[in-house]
Amino acid sequence: MTDFKIAPSILSADFARLGEEVDAVLEAGADWVHFDVMDNHYVPNLTIGPMVCQALRKHGVEAPIDVHLMVEPVDDMIRMFADAGATYITFHPEASRHVDRSLQLIQSLGCKAGLVLNPATGLDSVRYVVDKLDMLLLMSVNPGFGGQKFIPATLCKLREARKLIDDSGLDIRLEIDGGVTRDNIAEIAAAGADTFVAGSAIFNADDYAEAITAMRSALKN
Numbered sequence: 001m002t003d004f005k006i007a008p009s010i011l012s013a014d015f016a017r018l019g020e021e022v023d024a025v026l027e028a029g030a031d032w033v034h035f036d037v038m039d040n041h042y043v044p045n046l047t048i049g050p051m052v053c054q055a056l057r058k059h060g061v062e063a064p065i066d067v068h069l070m071v072e073p074v075d076d077m078i079r080m081f082a083d084a085g086a087t088y089i090t091f092h093p094e095a096s097r098h099v100d101r102s103l104q105l106i107q108s109l110g111c112k113a114g115l116v117l118n119p120a121t122g123l124d125s126v127r128y129v130v131d132k133l134d135m136l137l138l139m140s141v142n143p144g145f146g147g148q149k150f151i152p153a154t155l156c157k158l159r160e161a162r163k164l165i166d167d168s169g170l171d172i173r174l175e176i177d178g179g180v181t182r183d184n185i186a187e188i189a190a191a192g193a194d195t196f197v198a199g200s201a202i203f204n205a206d207d208y209a210e211a212i213t214a215m216r217s218a219l220k221n
């Protein structure tokens with residue numbers, strides 16, 4: 001049976017009460033915390049940095065923190081997030097001049113490494129570094145903002161990515177991010193995803209536990 005993970009994106013949390021919000025989603029049954037880092041350069045929005053990741057660890061968060069770097073360049077941020085307590089660090093291949101080296105840097109710092117592909121980016125940039133991946137993240141919206149609609153063409157890319165991972169025989173998680181809801185999560189899982197980022201579908205719900213439970217039930221059907 002697939003070991004599905006649900007990772008609420010704190011992009012949609014109430015930042016004035018971030019520690020409480022993270023505690024609440026973890027108590028509600030979330031597996032990971034998805035941490036979106038935006039620099040107003042690689043993407044047209046600005047969010048949070050390593051100090052906030054470190055603050056969550058100091059606050060007592062023990063769950064995996066899944067840091068998605070939407071920044072350019074990446075290597076300095078990789079070092080800082082590794083120090084700040086990140087578990088996974090993922091970045092976009094076009095944001096690093098030396099993708100293989102950046103992946104090695106993440107793993108050398110004791111974190112799990114991943115690449116993120118935008119909706120229009122094919123799987124070619126992954127093929128020759130697959131042995132250095134702990135995770136592949138496919139964006140199902142254009143990065144920069146929460147609350148967008150899932151782009152259906154991602155389902156086809158998910159199937160291709162699932163085959164690439166299965167053919168490699170390696171233990172690589174396949175994560176999806178953008179527009180994931182209780183209504184489409186089963187179809188996304190059927191296409192091959194095992195790790196689901198959901199921001200607005202969880203944090204905009206009145207009851208986080210009900211929202212996460214509904215997603216898990218859809219995954220069982």
Ligand SMILES: O=C(CO)[C@H](O)[C@H](O)COP(=O)(O)O
Pocket residue numbers: 009011012034036068141142143144145146147148177178179180197198199200201
């Ligand atoms: O990386 C992101 C945007 O760049 C967010 O994680 C993503 O969009 C999640 O939000 P939602 O579930 O509301 O679509």
